[in-house]
Amino acid sequence: MxxxxxxxxxxxxxxxxxxxxxxxxxxxxxxxxxxxxxxxxxxxxxxxxxxxxxxxxxxxxxxxxxxxxxxxxxxxxxxxxxxxxxxxxxxxxxxxxxxxxxxxxxxxxxxxxxxxxxxxxxxxxxxxxxxxxxxxxxxxxxxxxxxxxxxxxxxxxxxxxxxxxxxxxxxxxxxxxxxxxxxxxxxxxxxxxxxxxxxxxxxxxxxxxxxxxxxxxxxxxxxxxxxxxxxSTLGRHDHDFGATYPMGERWTVEPVTKPAAREGESVPLYRPRWETLMASDPPLTAAVEGRRPTRRFGAGAVTADELGELLYRTARVRSLLASPGEPGEVTSDRPYPSFAASYELELYLAVDRCAGLRPGVYHYDPSGHRLDPVPAAQADVQELLDRGRMSADLTTPPPVLMFVTARFRRVTWKFTGPGYALVLRNTGALLQTLYLVAATLELATRPLATADIDVTARALGTDWRTESCVGGLALGRPADGPGRVERRRRPVNDPGWPELAAELLRRRRTR
Structure with a gap:
């Protein structure tokens, strides 16, 4: 040259x-x-x-x-x-x-x-x-x-x-x-x-x-x-990337679990027994094949015990962990995977119809396995439910909406570059785990396409800059009859498996 x-x-x-x-x-x-x-x-x-x-x-x-x-x-x-x-x-x-x-x-x-x-x-x-x-x-x-x-x-x-x-x-x-x-x-x-x-x-x-x-x-x-x-990937930039601890000693990592806003008002949740699950749980294939998309929920309410079992099996803290060279407990072990065990995700529930639980907004405490009420105006709760129904493209109001938020500093205190991408991947892992376990409980689910981060922050009592909604799902009972818009189908690979899985799930739940 x-x-x-x-x-x-x-x-x-x-x-x-x-x-x-x-x-x-x-x-x-x-x-x-x-x-x-x-x-x-x-x-x-x-x-x-x-x-x-x-x-x-x-x-x-x-x-x-x-x-x-x-x-x-x-x-x-x-x-x-x-x-x-x-x-x-x-x-x-x-x-x-x-x-x-x-x-x-x-x-x-x-x-x-x-x-x-x-x-x-x-x-x-x-x-x-x-x-x-x-x-x-x-x-x-x-x-x-x-x-x-x-x-x-x-x-x-x-x-x-x-x-x-x-x-x-x-x-x-x-x-x-x-x-x-x-x-x-x-x-x-x-x-x-x-x-x-x-x-x-x-x-x-x-x-x-x-x-x-x-x-x-x-x-x-x-x-x-x-x-x-x-x-958020490598190959086309020269920015710092990976576990760089960008904040140094100026900021410490946030707590492993989010402290309760109020003490003494928590709602303890049902805890399933291992022996019962092993005797009644369907095979994984039945849970994978049995989850079908729906646009309509049945009229029945979800029960507090079902919520307790779903949350216990998907999102509870199993143990607290200390990382080598780090003071105190900085991470945890939970049923769903999380990159670098950051576990920055939080679960909030907007409840409309749930037997054994009052309508309102709750935060799930994964360490105590309980729901902490979130003080929210009725108008904000209703807006959450309305926005959730539209985001999930549902024809009927959902009994329960689950919102996934991220405490971003649990990730950004350590990672530069891929931080938000890691949050989204962890969100997908949690949602998939929720879908599969919900299928074993014969509960219907519908993902939220998007979330209004201003509405959710106001209703959940968070600051969207530090903790914001990154995903969610609607939860309810399966509708009688077809719950989805039927489309012309061309069979490709064993299209009858979902029906077989649904029947197996029904039989196991009615034992």
């Missing part, structure tokens, strides 16, 4: 190494090693001029014309920088001291080069680009890009403000508060980094068409969902 100077009378390309790159060279200058987060890069026989240039680039942005004194050394430096592009930050400045924007590589596969805008073809900010403030500067990122653009000066922000709608490159450059040449350079850097998109060639006079707006792989992705996907 040949590195071109791409200078202009007003714009200055500058070069530096990522801040996490350390340059180490032997005294003879025969070998230079660049240590980075992605491993070591060894450059053999680089020459002293190249070693000196790399050392200067490790200190901050420099002009390559100034980094090498003898033009004869420039080809060797160009070859090394072409090989190390994933470690090189490309900056553009109005002079040799003041970068305006910098393009930072995020992965070992990152390869950047300015892309000159095509005359007459409109440019626009990508709909996937996200701007946020970080440590006194603005960062521009996109899930589609393997680079981050750092905006150092107001001229860069002015450029972005003008590009929220399609403009020709000439019109965009004319609107910027800097000379035309560096303005065009800035557009080239933003296009090369994937933050600006260029329109496809089209008919003169027609509206500009951008590839990201018609690409079948992208049109169904909301930008925030695609960003969440890429930032």
């Amino acid at each position: 040949t590195i071109t100077a791409d200078t202009s009378p007003d714009g200055f390309p500058l070069w530096s190494l990522r801040e996490d790159v350390h340059v180490e060279a032997d005294q003879a200058g025969d070998v230079v090693i660049l240590h980075s987060r992605w491993g070591d890069e060894v450059v053999r026989r680089p020459g002293r001029a190249v070693v000196e240039a790399l050392h200067r680039m490790s200190l901050g942005p420099v002009s390559l014309e100034n980094a090498v004194g003898d033009p004869a050394d420039r080809p060797a430096l160009d070859r090394v920088l072409g090989r190390l592009r994933h470690l090189v930050i490309r900056s553009l400045g109005l002079d040799q001291e003041r970068p305006v924007i910098s393009v930072v590589p995020l992965t070992p596969r990152a390869r950047f080069g300015p892309v000159a805008p095509r005359p007459g073809r409109a440019v626009r900010m990508s709909r996937f680009a996200v701007l946020r403030a970080v440590d006194g500067v603005y960062h521009l990122e996109s899930p589609l890009s393997l680079h981050r653009v750092v905006l150092h000066r107001p001229e860069a922000l002015w450029c972005l403000a003008k590009l929220s709608r399609p403009l020709t490159p000439a019109a965009a450059a004319a609107a910027m508060p800097c000379p035309a040449a560096p303005a065009m350079d800035m557009l080239a850097y933003l296009i090369g980094a994937g933050m600006l998109v260029q329109a496809r060639p089209g008919e003169t006079g027609g509206p500009p068409v951008f590839a990201e707006d018609t690409d079948p792989a992208l049109v169904t992705w909301p930008p925030e969902d695609l960003m969440f996907h890429t930032r």
